[in-house]
Amino acid sequence: MANMLDAAEVAKHNTRESCWVILYGKVYDVTDFLSSHPGGAKIILKLAGTDATEEYDPIHPPGILEEELKPEACLGTVDPSTLPKEEPAQEQQEAAQGPPPVESLLNLDEIEEVATKQVSQKAWAYYSSASDDKFSKQFNNRIYQSILLRPRVFVDCTRCELETSVLGHKLGLPIFVAPAAMARLGHPAGEAGMAEACRSFGAMQIISNNASMTPEQIVKDAAPDQVFGWQLYVQIDREKSEAMLARINKLKAIKFIVLTLDAPVPGKREDDERNSMAGAAAPVPSGVKAAERTADGTPDVASGSGGVGQQLFAGTDPSLRWQDTLPWLAQHTDLPIVLKGLQTHEDAYLASLHTPQVKGIILSNHGGRALDTAPPAVHTLLEIRKYCPEVFDKLEVYVDGGIRRGTDVVKALCLGAKAVGLGRAALWGLAAGGVDGVRRTLQILADESKTCMRLLGVESVDALGPQHINTRMAEQQIYDGPSNLDSLRQAFKARL
Numbered sequence: 233m234a235n236m237l238d239a240a241e242v243a244k245h246n247t248r249e250s251c252w253v254i255l256y257g258k259v260y261d262v263t264d265f266l267s268s269h270p271g272g273a274k275i276i277l278k279l280a281g282t283d284a285t286e287e288y289d290p291i292h293p294p295g296i297l298e299e300e301l302k303p304e305a306c307l308g309t310v311d312p313s314t315l316p317k318e319e320p321a322q323e324q325q326e327a328a329q330g331p332p333p334v335e336s337l338l339n340l341d342e343i344e345e346v347a348t349k350q351v352s353q354k355a356w357a358y359y360s361s362a363s364d365d366k367f368s369k370q371f372n373n374r375i376y377q378s379i380l381l382r383p384r385v386f387v388d389c390t391r392c393e394l395e396t397s398v399l400g401h402k403l404g405l406p407i408f409v410a411p412a413a414m415a416r417l418g419h420p421a422g423e424a425g426m427a428e429a430c431r432s433f434g435a436m437q438i439i440s441n442n443a444s445m446t447p448e449q450i451v452k453d454a455a456p457d458q459v460f461g462w463q464l465y466v467q468i469d470r471e472k473s474e475a476m477l478a479r480i481n482k483l484k485a486i487k488f489i490v491l492t493l494d495a496p497v498p499g500k501r502e503d504d505e506r507n508s509m510a511g512a513a514a515p516v517p518s519g520v521k522a523a524e525r526t527a528d529g530t531p532d533v534a535s536g537s538g539g540v541g542q543q544l545f546a547g548t549d550p551s552l553r554w555q556d557t558l559p560w561l562a563q564h565t566d567l568p569i570v571l572k573g574l575q576t577h578e579d580a581y582l583a584s585l586h587t588p589q590v591k592g593i594i595l596s597n598h599g600g601r602a603l604d605t606a607p608p609a610v611h612t613l614l615e616i617r618k619y620c621p622e623v624f625d626k627l628e629v630y631v632d633g634g635i636r637r638g639t640d641v642v643k644a645l646c647l648g649a650k651a652v653g654l655g656r657a658a659l660w661g662l663a664a665g666g667v668d669g670v671r672r673t674l675q676i677l678a679d680e681s682k683t684c685m686r687l688l689g690v691e692s693v694d695a696l697g698p699q700h701i702n703t704r705m706a707e708q709q710i711y712d713g714p715s716n717l718d719s720l721r722q723a724f725k726a727r728l
Contacts, residue, residue, distance in 0.1 A: 235308050236308060236309050236310070236311050237259050237307065237308050237309070237310055237311065238310075238311055238314045239254070239283075239310055239311065239314040239315045239316070240314060242254060242259055242281055242282075242310060243281040243282065244281065245261075245280065245281055246277075246280040246281035246282075247277075247280065248263070248266060248273070248277065249263070250263055251263045251266060251276065251277065251280045251281075252280070252281060252307070253276065253279055253280065253281070253282065253283075253284040253288075254282065254283040254284060254285065254310050254315075255283075255284055255285050255288055255297065256285055256289075257285075257309055257310055257312065258306055258308070258309055258310070259306070259307045259308050259309065259310050260297075260301060260305050260306055260307065261305050261307055262276060262301070262305065264305075265300065265301060265305070283310075283315060287354075289416070290355070290414065290416040290417040290418075290420075290444055291414055291416070291417065291444055292444065293443065293444060293445045293446045293449065294445065294446070294449065295446065296446075331346045331347075331349070331350055331664055331665060332346060334664060334665035334668050334669050334671075334672040335672070337664070337672060337676075338676070339636075339637070339676060340636050340637075340657050340660070340661075340673060340676065340677075341636070343657075343660050343661055343664045343665075343669065343672065343673060343676075344656075344657075344660040344664075346664040346665075347418065347659075347660040347661070347662075347663035347664040347669070348360075348660075350418075350663050350664060351417070351418050351663045352417070353507055354417065354507055355414075355417040355418050355663070356503075357503045357504045357506070357507035358414060358417060358504050358507075359417070359418065359656055359659050359660070359663075360503055360656070361501035361502070361503035361504040361601065362499075362501060362503075362599065362600040362601050362604070363499035363500055363501055363600060363601055363602060363603065363604040364499070364500055364502070364604035364605075365604055366600060366604070367600070367604050367605050368597050368600035368603070368604050368605060368606050368607075368608070369599060369600030369601070370600070371600075371608055371634075372597070372599070372600055372608045372609070372633040372634025373634040373636050373640075374634075375608045375610045375611070375634065375706060376610065376634060376635075376636075376637070376639070376640040376643055376644075378705040378706045379610070379643045379701050379702065379703050379705070379706055380701065380702040380705075381639065381642075381643070381684065381687075381688060381700065381701055381702075382688070382699070382700055382701060382702060383687045383688055383689070384688060384689035385689075387689030389685075389686035389687070389689060389691075391691045392682045392685050392686050392690070392691055392692075393691065393692050393693070394406060394678060394681060394682065394693060395434075395692075395693070396650065396651060396693045396694070398436055398459065398592075398628065398630075398650060398651055399487060399488055399568055399570075399591055399592065399628065401436075401457075401459045401487055402434070402457070403434055403435060403436055403459060403651070404433050404434025404435060405433050405434065405435045405674065405677075405678055406641065406645060406650070406651045406652065406681075406693050407435060407635075407641060407651065407652055407653075407654060407674060407677055407678070407681075408430075408435055408436035408437060408438060408630070408651050408652070408653050408654070409426050409430060409435065409436070409437040409438065409653070409654055409658045409670075410438055410594075410596075410632045410653030410654055410655040410658070411438040411439065411440040411441065411461075411463035411490060411492070411572075411655075412440055412655040412656065412658055412659050413440040413441075413442035413443060413444070414440075414442065414443075414444050415440075415443065415444055415445075415659060415662055416444035416445065417444065418659050418660075418662050418663030419662045419663050419666050419669075420666075421662065421666045421667055422443075422444050422445045422450075422662075423437075423439060423440070423443045423444065423445045423449075423450045424445055424449055424450050424452070424453070425662055425666055425667045425670065426450075426658055426662060426667075426670050427450050427451065427453070427454060427458070427460075428453065428667045429661075429667050429668075429670035429671045429673075429674060430458065430670075430674075431453075431454065431455050431458055432671055432674075433671075433674050433675075433678065434457075434458075435674060436459040436460070436461070436651070437450075437458075437459075437460050437461075438460070438461040438462070438463055438490050438653070439451075439460055439461070439462045439463060439486070440463050441462075441463045441464055441465040441476075441492070442465070447462060447479065447480060447483055447486065448479075448483065451483055451485040451486065454485045458485060459485075459487055460483075460485045460486045460487065461486065461487065461488045461489065461490045461570065462480045462483075462486045462488075462489055462490065463489075463490045463492055463572070464476070464477070464489055464490065464491050464492065464561075465492055465548050466491070466548070466549045466552055466557065467547050467548060467549055468547055468548070468549045469547065470549075470560070472547075473564075474564050477489070477561075477564045477565050478564070480565070480567070481565055481566075481567065486567070487567070487568070488567050488568040488569070488570050488591065488592075489561070489565055489567050489568070489569050489570070490570045490571075490572050490594065491557070491561065491569055491570070491571050491572065492572045492573055493552065493571060493572060493573040493574070494572065494573020494574075494575065494596055494597060494598040494602050495548075495573065495598045495601070495602040496548070496549075496550040496551075496552065497548075497550050498602075499598070499601050499602040499603060499604070501601060554582060554586070555727055558586055558589060558590070561589075562589055568589075568590075568591035568592070569589050569590045569591060570590070570591060570592040570593065570594060570628075570630075571583050571590055571592075571593045571594070572593075572594040572596055573594065573596050573597075573598060573602075574593050574594070574595055574596075574612065575595070575596075575597055575606055575607055575612055576607075576612065576615065576711070577612065577615035577616045577618070577619040577620055577623075577711070577715070578715075578716055578717070578720060580593055580595070580612065580615075580616050580620065580623050580627075580629075581616075581619075581620045581623060581717055581720060582720060582724065583623075583627060584620075584622070584623045584626040584627050585721070585724050587626055587627065590627065591627065591628060592627055592628035592629065592630060592650070593623075593627055593628075593629055593630070594630045594631065594632060594653065595609035595612040595613060595629065595630070595631045595632075595649075596609055596631065596632045596633055596653075597609070597633055598633075599632070599633050599655050599656060600633070607710075607711075608633060608634060609631035609632065609633050609634075609644070609649075610631070610643075610644070610647065610706060611706070611709065611710045611711070612631075613629070613631065613644070613647040613648060613649065614647065614703060614706060614707055614710045615710055615711055616629070616648070617647065617648065617698075618710070619715045619717065620715070620717060624648045628650045629648055629649055629650055630649055630650055630651045630652065630653060631644050631649045631652050631653065632652065632653030632654070632655055633653075633655070635652050635653075635654055635657065635677070636657070637677070637680055638676075638677050638678070638679065638680020638681035638682070638683065638684050639680065639681075639684045640652070641677060641680075641681045641684075642681055642684045642685060642688070642696060642700075643701055645693055645696045646696045646697055646698060646700045646701045647698065647701070647703070654673070654677075657673055658670055658673060660673075661673030661674075688700045
């Protein structure tokens with residue numbers, strides 16, 4: 233490796249023609265990598281000539297540098313005494329004081345409030361953002377409040393168990409960590425920390441396709457009976473997806489593949505984009521200015537790289553179809569397939585026609601991050617019960633989005649969900665207190681769920697059903713048009 237370099241010398245290499253960055257104290261020439269970076273060249277150019285470690289580290293899995301860059305790209309080490317020293321901002325000083333003990337946090341709202349004070353603006357914008365006016369994000373939670381519980385009395389509520397099973401695997405909780413990306417933006421423990429917390433409860437975790445750690449690192453310390461799924465975003469370059477599937481097939485802890493369908497293109501997440509534009513509006517090296525600004529010097533919004541969400545979707549294939557994608561997937565894995573992101577009874581019915589390859593479905597509107605005013609999972613559950621209840625006999629049905637209380641968990645289970653997923657809530661738990669913060673999140677929901685079940689007079693998850701809830705208010709809002717199932721069935725048979 234070459235000699236020690238002065239930070240001032242590195243700063244001169246800030247153009248497309250010569251782009252250097254500092255990562256973990258080493259200097260890298262990434263000029264040749266600009267055109268192949270999955271998130272686009274602009275995000276690198278914005279950091280050209282600077283120490284990019286703080287931006288890079290929470291987003292990229294450890295070891296990815298060595299995989300993507302040639303050895304000769306490492307030019308040497310930077311002299312730490314030449315790096316600029318910055319006084320910490322007021323909010324960083326406050327965050328450095330540390331969060332309160334997680335045991336003092338009583339609900340998920342308090343956990344999120346603490347986490348928001350701990351994370352960077354970038355992390356908050358990515359985690360919290362949702363599409364357009366955020367109606368779907370907010371309605372995901374409100375819909376549970378429109379479902380009333382029906383407590384019973386004179387029932388022995390001494391015993392109450394939360395154990396259940398998913399795809400034949402026993403779980404300690406009917407609550408799982410949904411595939412939420414970029415966990416290390418919120419805490420260095422990342423997705424492996426989530427896995428450790430899940431291990432404590434026998435809970436399931438679905439690993440994000442865009443996790444900030446590799447699948448191997450996440451499952452490394454898993455318990456022998458711990459259950460993981462792995463989320464797949466199919467890439468336009470199918471060889472990349474096929475290579476990942478080959479890796480996943482070798483990991484015994486991963487029991488199924490979650491094919492995500494609710495975001496074939498990214499939604500317009502304004503908080504995330506606004507944060508990215510704020511960074512673009514800051515002083516940038518002269519060599520980047522032409523690529524980042526219009527002729528009048530304002531940010532080029534039309535050609536901007538967007539926020540973290542936009543960057544993560546780079547390379548995702550928007551052309552998936554029933555008749556093409558599932559046969560392709562069958563060629564590259566024998567693992568059961570769970571389809572994520574179904575939002576209508578028609579698609580749930582179609583999924584049920586593709587058994588035994590498809591074993592389950594996750595009803596989800598992507599946390600309100602894809603199409604705003606798309607229905608919450610509860611609406612889709614009610615639609616399925618109304619139009620094609622046989623789906624529950626053919627597939628396992630899971631939901632995510634809007635879970636804030638144990639009563640929400642119980643209501644979803646009463647409607648036929650096998651388990652419920654936590655996306656943002658798990659990320660906020662991690663940000664608020666690392667592994668213990670995720671444990672606290674799961675503990676709160678487990679305790680609240682047990683309290684709810686006891687007051688309903690129910691001893692086990694399997695005993696929950698529609699008789700324990702009143703859904704009249706929610707039913708007024710669900711789809712009330714034609715079912716179209718006959719035409720869908722005929723079209724499916726015609727393809728066989």
